[in-house]
Amino acid sequence: MMTPEEKLKSLGYELQEQKPFHPAVAMGKITGNLLYLSGATPTPVDGAAWDGRVGDVYTVEQGYQAARQVAFLQLQMAWNILGDLSRIKQTIKVLGMVNCTPGFKDTPAVMHGFSEFIYEVLGDAGVHARSAVGVQALPGNVPVEVETIFEFE
Amino acid sequence: MMTPEEKLKSLGYELQEQKPFHPAVAMGKITGNLLYLSGATPTPVDGAAWDGRVGDVYTVEQGYQAARQVAFLQLQMAWNILGDLSRIKQTIKVLGMVNCTPGFKDTPAVMHGFSEFIYEVLGDAGVHARSAVGVQALPGNVPVEVETIFEFE
């Protein structure tokens, strides 16, 4: 059985060191055995920044791919903090925010990109409670932002 | 004194078994004595799906009724997971998201439908911290989605 790190590698993802972007804002905070992560947004692909919302600029499938990327980034943040993704015992709660057109109905289909990636990498420890809602704006006008609470040991 | 289940029955609500809709997304997750529920959205009334936002399609009063229904659904999810609503000791945190017109000012009045229902059924154990915000879109274009954290024993 592969570790989460090996699984990520087999999927073509390389974990990198990451630093907080502001002295008052941490990548994540630990209380007891819970890790609360800051929200993550998708990074540029082939040098092109994400810039637009789902429903006009991006399709559901493109939003799904952005959400997969955000799932990787949340795991990378957890890895930077915990040092080892096998320490994750449960994925407790996910708040998925999709930058979309008014009345867009398919926020869950976009967020499945996040959920299926986490499940693929962490297995049963990746099953989570979730909300998937549509927002007016996200940092840099990216299509998806997600924040996650993990339980670890 | 009535149990929460008896109270729900007296209000005309019948608890039903519920299943998760996706293998990676649970109805709720437990860590320690906390239950984090996935967001719930109101189900069709008399076969008519909710489809629209508060402020033009729906009035504040209709949003209030939708929020009451979501409160019942969150209790039903807790009941499916905990087996007994009397185990709920506190309602810790509620995030209420109202699908509404830009600049709509009365998200709290809509969310009172949720808060008053939970308080009616759980009594003091139903008092909660809350945010009530207006969003751009919700799954299926329903008017309200709410996610709740309960403490149980």
Add this chain to the structure above:
Amino acid sequence: MMTPEEKLKSLGYELQEQKPFHPAVAMGKITGNLLYLSGATPTPVDGAAWDGRVGDVYTVEQGYQAARQVAFLQLQMAWNILGDLSRIKQTIKVLGMVNCTPGFKDTPAVMHGFSEFIYEVLGDAGVHARSAVGVQALPGNVPVEVETIFEFE
């Protein structure tokens, strides 16, 4: 070294007693050593209520100032509940919601008003995980609402 209360006073802020605005909605709820606060919105300045969104009615700088005020209000709520801000050991998680124009890119710059104020007053105990998102509407059409989870002893 100043206490958080002394620090607030030196910044010109006066802590006041506060009451919940609805019997079912608490200012905050405690579970274990965590305090989950209800969302706070900025109060009128010199009698003028905040009424508008960032991106057209308010500039980023005005949003930043509103977010600072919300940071003070969350500390005031914590003080009302805990009695002493020195009991705060960590600021775990902050969800910042900015009422803004569609596609507004600078929600983090607005939320820095919150983050920098908390950090100024609480020092290392004020460093937090955060999401900063743009929403469609907030109570009373204020520009910012924030909800915070603190760890205390």
